[in-house]
Amino acid sequence: MHCPNCHGTNLGKIGHQQYYCWNCFIELTIQNGTIHVHEVEEDGTLSSLDDLFSEDERTAQ
Template sequence: MLRCPNCNTHDLGKVGSNQFYCWGCFIELTLENGKVASIYQVEEDGTLSSLNDLFLDSSQDSLSM
């Protein structure tokens, strides 16, 4: 089961075919081939700020389903 890479909870909701939203820390994840491809923080005004530079590096394999 997929866990949030930020807060490590299973409290994720599906918002698109490959997009999930964490209700614990308000980030949005996009999956490609079962792995996290991008991570965004949802701001108060609804815009998205990329968190890829914080989470997606050589540790990307540990974020897979």
């Protein structure tokens, strides 16, 4: 699996089907074969970045 943002493979597992990209500091969640991309805000909340990527870019491989 690779990060849809930086295309790197430096991902750490943080939970069940949840990963963190150490290159661009975003959180990835896989649901039904689709990667959901989130930015972690200063207060710890998540903001969706899904609208920045096409369906093809967010397909888990």
